[in-house]
Amino acid sequence: MPFRTKKTRVYQYDIVVKGCRFRGSCGTEDYEEAKAVEAQIRADAKTRRAAGGSYTLAEALGTYHRDKMIGTPSESTNAGQCRAILKLMDGKQKIAQMTDADILMYVAKDRENCENATVNRRLQMLGRAIRHIGKFYKAEIPTLELKAAETKEPREIVRELSLDEQERLFHALPHEYHPLVCFALMTGARVATITNLRWSDIDLVNGEMTFRLKGDELMTFPINREVAALLSALPRSNVLRYRGHVFTRLNKQTLDRQPIDPHGGIMPTAFRKALLEAGIEDFRFHDLRHTFATRLLRKTQNIKLVSKLLGHSSIETTTKYAHVLVDDLRDALDGYSVLGDGPKITGSQNKSQNR
Structure with missing residues (x-):
C-alpha cells in the first residue's frame, strides 16, 4: 500500500512484481489517488514483464520521470530535459537498439542551440533514465559511452550584482x-x-x-x-x-x-x-x-x-x-609596508639615478 516518509507529504510506492522491485513517488498527497497510481504501476509492470522488457526512449524517460522526479523540487527541470531530448531524438526508438552514434548525433544537434553545460546535464539525465529502466524493469539496455560524449564546459564565472x-x-x-x-x-x-x-x-x-x-x-x-x-x-x-x-x-x-x-x-x-x-x-x-x-x-x-x-x-x-x-x-x-613609508633610496642610488 502507498506510504509516506518524514521527508515528504507525497505518497510513495514500493512493490515487487515477479521478483522485480518497483519503487518511487505516486505524485500525490491524496491516499485514494495514490492507491490508484500504485495499482496502475503494478499493472504496467506485469505487462512489461510479460513483454520481455522492451522499452522505447520515450517510455524510458517517462518512466524515470514518473518514478523518481514527480513531487520533487527538480520535477519541472526534469520534464524540460525530457522534452528537449525528445525534440532531437526519436522517442519510438528502442532503448536496446541505441548506439553511441545516436548519442553523438544528438549532442551535435543540441549544441547548436544550447551551452555545453546544458547539453551535459541532459546527457546525464538520459543516462540515469536508461539505468533506471534497466535496473528496476529489467529492460535490455546497451553499453553507451555517455560520459565520453559530454562536451568540455567553460569554468563557471561568478557574476555578482552590483x-x-x-x-x-x-x-x-x-x-x-x-x-x-x-x-x-x-x-x-x-x-x-x-x-x-x-x-x-x-x-x-x-x-x-x-x-x-x-x-x-x-x-x-x-x-x-x-x-x-x-x-x-x-x-x-x-x-x-x-x-x-x-x-x-x-x-x-x-x-x-x-x-x-x-x-x-x-x-x-x-x-x-x-x-x-x-x-x-x-x-x-x-x-x-x-x-x-x-x-x-x-x-x-x-x-x-x-x-x-x-x-x-x-x-x-x-x-x-x-x-x-x-x-x-x-x-x-x-596598506602594509615593512619599511614604514616604503623603501628608502640610498645615496649611491641617488647618484646612479642622476647620471
Missing part, C-alpha cells in the same frame, strides 16, 4: 516579483528551492526553515529579522490548494494567486525583460545566489560558513568564491 545594478533591477522588475528576488539575495537559495517552499517549512517561532535542495536533500536554514519581515508581509493565496505555497503570483485574468513556475512562463520572462530594461548584461537568476555568496564571504571572511549556508556537500564547491578573500588580502597588503 548595488547600482540591484537598484536598477528592482526599478524595472514588476513589484509582485520583488519578494522572490529579495529572498534569493537574502538566502542564496536556488529558484526551484524558493518556488517549492511551503508555509509548513517555515518556523518563525524558532527562526528556521527547511529548504529542499537538489537530489531531494533537506537543509535547515536560519531566519534572521530581515527574512522574517519579508515572509510575514507575503500575501497568502486565495485558492485553497495553493494556500501552502509561500511565493505566489497574481493571475490578472482570474485574480487567483498561483504558484510560480521557475523554468518557464511568466516569471522568467518578466525577470529577463527587467534585466534588459535595466541594462544588466550577462546575468541570470542563478547569479543572485552568487551575489549572496560573495557578499556574505566578503563580510564574514568565513568560507566554511558560506559553504554551509549554500548547502554545498563539499567546501571545494565553494572555492569558486575564494577570489573575494584574495581581493581583500591584496587590499590589506597594499
Whole structure:
C-alpha cells in the first residue's frame, strides 16, 4: 500500500512484481489517488514483464520521470530535459537498439542551440533514465559511452550584482516579483528551492526553515529579522490548494494567486525583460545566489560558513568564491609596508639615478 516518509507529504510506492522491485513517488498527497497510481504501476509492470522488457526512449524517460522526479523540487527541470531530448531524438526508438552514434548525433544537434553545460546535464539525465529502466524493469539496455560524449564546459564565472545594478533591477522588475528576488539575495537559495517552499517549512517561532535542495536533500536554514519581515508581509493565496505555497503570483485574468513556475512562463520572462530594461548584461537568476555568496564571504571572511549556508556537500564547491578573500588580502597588503613609508633610496642610488 502507498506510504509516506518524514521527508515528504507525497505518497510513495514500493512493490515487487515477479521478483522485480518497483519503487518511487505516486505524485500525490491524496491516499485514494495514490492507491490508484500504485495499482496502475503494478499493472504496467506485469505487462512489461510479460513483454520481455522492451522499452522505447520515450517510455524510458517517462518512466524515470514518473518514478523518481514527480513531487520533487527538480520535477519541472526534469520534464524540460525530457522534452528537449525528445525534440532531437526519436522517442519510438528502442532503448536496446541505441548506439553511441545516436548519442553523438544528438549532442551535435543540441549544441547548436544550447551551452555545453546544458547539453551535459541532459546527457546525464538520459543516462540515469536508461539505468533506471534497466535496473528496476529489467529492460535490455546497451553499453553507451555517455560520459565520453559530454562536451568540455567553460569554468563557471561568478557574476555578482552590483548595488547600482540591484537598484536598477528592482526599478524595472514588476513589484509582485520583488519578494522572490529579495529572498534569493537574502538566502542564496536556488529558484526551484524558493518556488517549492511551503508555509509548513517555515518556523518563525524558532527562526528556521527547511529548504529542499537538489537530489531531494533537506537543509535547515536560519531566519534572521530581515527574512522574517519579508515572509510575514507575503500575501497568502486565495485558492485553497495553493494556500501552502509561500511565493505566489497574481493571475490578472482570474485574480487567483498561483504558484510560480521557475523554468518557464511568466516569471522568467518578466525577470529577463527587467534585466534588459535595466541594462544588466550577462546575468541570470542563478547569479543572485552568487551575489549572496560573495557578499556574505566578503563580510564574514568565513568560507566554511558560506559553504554551509549554500548547502554545498563539499567546501571545494565553494572555492569558486575564494577570489573575494584574495581581493581583500591584496587590499590589506597594499596598506602594509615593512619599511614604514616604503623603501628608502640610498645615496649611491641617488647618484646612479642622476647620471
